[in-house]
Each structure stands twice: as structure tokens, then as C-alpha cells.
Amino acid sequence: MSESQHTDVLIIGAGMSGLMAASVLVAAGRRVMLLDKGRSVGGRLATRRLGAGRADHGAQFFTVRDPEFGAWVERWRAEGLVYVWSHGWSDGSLADAPPDGHPRYAVRDGMNRLAKHLAAQVAAQGADILTDVRVTAVAPQDDGWLLTSEDGRSFTAGAVILTAPAPQTLALLDAGATPLTADGRASLERIRYAPSLCGLYVVEGEVHLPAPGAVQRPDADFVWIADNRRKGISPDATVITVHASGEWSAAHYGAPDAELSEAFERALRPWLAADAWIVEEQIKRWRYAAPTVLHPERFLRIAAHAPLLIGGDAFGAPRVEGAALSGLAIGREM
Numbered sequence: 665m666s667e668s669q670h671t672d673v674l675i676i677g678a679g680m681s682g683l684m685a686a687s688v689l690v691a692a693g694r695r696v697m698l699l700d701k702g703r704s705v706g707g708r709l710a711t712r713r714l715g716a717g718r719a720d721h722g723a724q725f726f727t728v729r730d731p732e733f734g735a736w737v738e739r740w741r742a743e744g745l746v747y748v749w750s751h752g753w754s755d756g757s758l759a760d761a762p763p764d765g766h767p768r769y770a771v772r773d774g775m776n777r778l779a780k781h782l783a784a785q786v787a788a789q790g791a792d793i794l795t796d797v798r799v800t801a802v803a804p805q806d807d808g809w810l811l812t813s814e815d816g817r818s819f820t821a822g823a824v825i826l827t828a829p830a831p832q833t834l835a836l837l838d839a840g841a842t843p844l845t846a847d848g849r850a851s852l853e854r855i856r857y858a859p860s861l862c863g864l865y866v867v868e869g870e871v872h873l874p875a876p877g878a879v880q881r882p883d884a885d886f887v888w889i890a891d892n893r894r895k896g897i898s899p900d901a902t903v904i905t906v907h908a909s910g911e912w913s914a915a916h917y918g919a920p921d922a923e924l925s926e927a928f929e930r931a932l933r934p935w936l937a938a939d940a941w942i943v944e945e946q947i948k949r950w951r952y953a954a955p956t957v958l959h960p961e962r963f964l965r966i967a968a969h970a971p972l973l974i975g976g977d978a979f980g981a982p983r984v985e986g987a988a989l990s991g992l993a994i995g996r997e998m
């Protein structure tokens with residue numbers, strides 16, 4: 665095994681919450697290392713290239729309810745990174761989206777760019793960001809923590825922040841024999857997530873989704889259909905994102921791609937012109953897409969010899985803003 669790398673704070677997960685926690689910590693002069701099992705940063709802020717186009721396949725947009733997050737969003741808007749995509753969604757029964765006054769924000773070139781932007785900023789302030797590193801255990805060690813990864817590397821730090829989905833976080837702590845109080849364990853075990861199945865379709869020809877290019881039907885099997893070209897992130901090709909509901913996704917999670925694609929295409933077909941055709945398609949499965957039972961606080965502190973804080977979008981509010989606020993609160997607490 666190679667020699668371990670040491671830092672002040674290790675953060676598992678370079679999604680919205682991990683990156684926001686890192687932003688606070690580097691600004692306070694702490695040495696930070698983020699570890700993510702993904703090929704790139706972002707987690708559920710996910711954008712994929714298909715043919716000549718691009719599609720968001722995790723978070724589709726975000727909203728602002730809290731002034732602290734609102735201040736960040738205003739900065740991103742001023743930088744030209746974030747824009748208002750809509751003030752409301754049609755359910756398909758009206759020609760235009762009914763504005764409800766609440767801006768829905770999107771990110772230029774796709775949601776993942778926001779994560780890349782935050783990652784570049786924290787890296788410029790000295791943070792190390794390692795992708796393709798799957799942490800397998802978090803273990804107590806002398807005055808801090810020892811993390812081991814699937815590829816046999818080890819990392820040590822005085823403090824740890826965990827932002828993976830709660831079942832995975834619990835598995836990491838158990839693998840490292842980190843003692844948990846009954847309350848701490850119960851808090852993590854209570855958290856629940858719904859899965860999400862997503863279909864991405866490159867379409868040649870006209871797509872007639874209502875303005876501004878999406879339908880949202882919270883009570884249907886297919887809750888979201890959106891045109892990434894009209895969203896503004898795929899100027900060279902029409903790529904459609906279709907999301908199934910949590911219930912439908914749970915019931916069909918193990919079905920073969922071909923079967924899923926057939927069902928997604930049936931949902932999409934009414935929005936395509938008669939002579940439009942699908943030239944490419946992909947199915948994406950999110951096992952932990954949306955927290956359905958949340959921890960009421962923005963993070964959970966595990967009582968231990970050295971700081972260990974757990975956060976993410978299951979801590980406070982189940983959306984991009986909730987993940988950001990959890991990360992910011994953790995960063996401050998550290």
C-alpha cells in the first residue's frame with residue numbers, strides 16, 4: 665500500500681454539498697481534500713454529451729428559498745454562469761407555462777458546469793480534488809481519521825465530512841468500525857431515498873413541448889420531459905430528458921434498458937412531430953435520486969474523538985439548494 669496522504673479536512677463527495685463545504689473551509693484557510701468516486705466532480709449535478717448535443721440527466725434546474733443560497737446564486741448570475749430558465753412549468757394541458765413567480769435557474773452548458781466552476785475555485789485556493797477514488801472505509805485513528813479507498817490508497821485527516829447518500833455513509837463507517845451512538849445510527853438509518861430512471865433521446869425533427877421547453881406532471885409515471893436545446897445547453901442537437909417518478913422507477917429499476925426505453929419513448933412520442941425520429945438514446949439509473957425521509961437538521965455530528973460531520977441533500981431539503989445549505993453549514997461548523 666502506498667504512503668497515506670494527509671490533510672486537515674477530508675471530504676467524501678464532490679457534489680454540491682461537498683463543494684460548498686470546501687468553499688467555506690478554503691476561505692477560512694483550511695487544507696482540504698475532496699475524494700469522489702465519479703470520473704468527474706458534480707454527483708447529481710450531471711450533464712452528459714450525446715452525439716452533437718448535451719443533456720442534464722440529474723438535477724434539471726434549481727430554486728432559491730433561502731437568502732444565503734440566494735446570495736451565491738446572484739453571484740453566479742452576475743458571472744454569467746446561471747440564468748433564469750422559467751417561472752413555472754406546464755403540465756401539458758396549456759400552451760404556455762403558467763408563471764408562478766418563482767425563478768427556476770439553469771446553468772450555461774449544463775448543471776455540471778456549476779460543479780466544475782466551484783471545483784476550480786476551491787482548487788485555485790489550494791484544495792486537492794481527487795476523482796475516480798471510491799472510499800471504502802472511514803476509521804478512527806489516533807487524533808483523526810483514516811480513509812481507505814478501493815484502489816488501496818489511504819488518506820488521513822484531523823476531520824472528515826461525508827456527503828454520500830446515507831446508506832453508503834453508514835456502510836463506510838461500519839467498514840471502518842467507527843463506533844456510532846444508537847441515536848446517530850438511528851438518524852442515518854431513518855433517511856430514505858427514491859430512485860429515478862432517466863431516458864435521454866437525441867431527436868431529429870420537431871419537438872413540440874410547451875414553452876419554455878418542458879412539461880412537469882408530478883402525479884404521472886413520467887414526471888418530467890425537457891428539451892435541452894430549448895433550455896439553451898445543447899445548441900447543436902435536440903436532446904430530450906425524460907424522468908420517471910420515484911414510484912415508477914422503484915417498480916421498474918431492474919428492468920432491461922430496452923424495456924425501459926420503450927416505455928420512455930411512449931411518453932415522449934406525443935411531443936414529437938409525426939416525421940421526427942430518435943437517432944440515439946441512453947438510459948441512466950439513479951439509485952439514490954431524491955431523499956423522501958430527511959434528517960431535519962442541515963448536518964449530523966457523530967460523537968467521536970475528532971470531528972466527523974455528515975451532510976448532503978437528505979439533511980434539510982431534498983434539492984440542490986438543500987445540498988448547498990447543508991455544505992455551507994458544515995463548512996462553518998468545522
Ligand SMILES: Cc1cc2nc3c(=O)[nH]c(=O)nc-3n(C[C@H](O)[C@H](O)[C@H](O)COP(=O)(O)OP(=O)(O)OC[C@H]3O[C@@H](n4cnc5c(N)ncnc54)[C@H](O)[C@@H]3O)c2cc1C
Binds near residue numbers: 701709983987
Ligand atoms: C434525476 C434527478 C433529478 C433531480 N432534479 C432536481 C431538480 O430539478 N432540482 C433540484 O433542486 N434538485 C434536483 N435533484 C436533486 C439534486 O440533484 C440533489 O439534491 C443534489 O445535487 C445533491 O447534492 P449532494 O452533494 O448532496 O449529493 P451528490 O450530488 O449525490 O454528491 C455526492 C457525491 O459523493 C460521491 N460518493 C458517494 N460515495 C462515495 C464513495 N464511497 N467514495 C467517494 N465518493 C463517493 C458521489 O460520486 C457524488 O459525487 C435531482 C436529482 C436527480 C437524481
